[in-house]
Amino acid sequence: MIITPVDEIRGELEALPSKSYTHRAYFLALLAEEESTIENPLFCDDTLATVSAIRAFGAEVNGKTVSPPEEPSPGFVYARESGTTARFSTALAGGINGRTLIDGARRLRERPMDGLVKALKDLGAGISSSHLPLAVKGPVKSGKVSVDASKSSQFVSGLLLLGAKVGLKVEAMNPVSRPYIEMTLRTMEAFGVEFEREGFSFEVYPGVRRAKYRVPGDYSTASFFLGAGALYGKVRINNLLRDDVQADIAFLDALEEFGAKVRRGSDYVEVERGELKAITLDCSDFPDSFPILAVIAAYAEGKSVIRAKQLRFKESDRVRAMAVNLSRMGIKVRELGDGLEIEGGRPKGARIETFKDHRIAMAMSIAALGAEGPSVIEDTESVSKSYPGFFDDLRRLLG
Template structure:
């Protein structure tokens, strides 16, 4: 249990390393022959799970004061790939595991075992791998090797498997032609493509990211790579600055992370923002209701909901259906838990409607969802009596230092 008292924040923090970028960089480095150095790493639970999995696939990983050294190109050591609670790791690594002529069981724990993975089965079978799931849920059993070729992928639930497939197919001998339909979270696919090119591998998407042409026989090149600051984690701190004081977050550069969209939402709500080359400053103004489409950046829902609670009028956030299969049924749990604090919040179909009002505070149960725990902490700042958060340790999934960063800003 952790209690966050009401109060203003002021000061500056460094953004944590991006979980999404770190996981992709670790996989690319593991697929490269030779030694890569990943600087500004994050050691959140999901990143550590990804490092453990690529080590089981034969990579060697060493932590140093400079960062993480990944020696890629090894042979698989184990038959079980444990992804912890990381859906990104599980869906991406499935395609990578299919490169090997070996049978793997890809598993995890907690809520991950209830998250859908059925979208991976048919594409991998079309490419020659054997693949099965437990009625669309983990664990996944895969035996490769897969080959390149023509394949269709459903991107309606998640883009993570597509990202993994795009990373794996260039290593096949054959060329590939990947057709994608109903793709959500397009920006994460662009992020994957950009990172791949930094490691020497090219793919050719069409303008709508509906078709990808991939030359086979490519190889990843070992290199040094710096992980960007994490917009999804920083979004909570930026919202805190908007609703209760002033904050600067360093090491936040413009880039391809979709959660950069938090800046648009803050400006729509009337917060004062100043964006530098690698820093963002936010402080509050007369916050007003806003409308925002979070379909392609669903991780922003929790901080946006807290922002809306502090805005005058009715705010509408679109894309709530994307939250069904997160660490919790995030839309309903978010409405339930913020409701305990006095929020006026409803989920109607694909949208969330929030009428701003002063929150009373109280106690929340994040249901093991790191982003709901962080939302509760930010909601406390402008509440009457603060917020008690049960099971607050779940923030280690993406932002282990969150509470320390927040409390450092409250002490200034």
């Protein structure tokens, strides 16, 4: 795809439904006592992997309606490229009597599973490997477990979902991306799951009630267009709730720190271009925003440092991917172990490599809008992982 630069962007869009909440709602509907309805779900490659997973466990899914089995059954789960699907399925397989095989696409086979695998083994599950493909033989017994969550908060969320089925005490050690754990707990509350907590130690009681659950709008995918507003004009995104606990709501604070003008309504966010200055930021709690934050740093005056602990274990090595692409655009970038040092300037048009990573493709598309000269984005199909209509919405925003 060829992207030519624009002078200004002004417009508004409706936020996409949240991918993270959609995953959680469908897995909880699998465990519920009766039929549930998921309103406003996001359907993309990742969430369709989750729908396939809960079907493999015995649920009947008819679009937004989920009819749970009397008891989930073992089976085969192919998680595609979805880390959430793989990790939640692995955890829940620990509560099922029998042997479940879980696999995924090539990059997913490289992503860490070790903290979750160790926790499940400590609970008595039989597991064949520390990475995909792996087989899980349950059931585990109700009990207490500690999990090293320094590589992924999904290890904790998976065990919390398992606790909703079997009852479990979970202690999360060194958790990253903590707001995603809060999202899991909020969704559990909507499905009537009872739990107690002290910090990041939880006691989850078994039992999931049916729910009519509406998926909120997604701050993560909205961040790309809000970033465009910060760089090129003014953008408003509707259907973003001010009181949400989503990780990427912190992206708005980062925009303000850069110097953009941010207005928060009860159900919308509006971002307007300001005089952007370099910042130093650790986005370990909202790492999905790293690519678009790196793009904003590329336009900000001065030298920014953007870090996060787990960037190299995503759909791509995002530190390397952004370093390669921003360097191609003529931006001075220094690669750090856990992030980038970026000296802002005026990017030049370039041939962009997405590394088959949806967030790299979307972030670099926004970067190209203000570059000197046209850019070519290779492999735009990767956006279907989370936002199949991204380029349609980008065209709509550009008029």
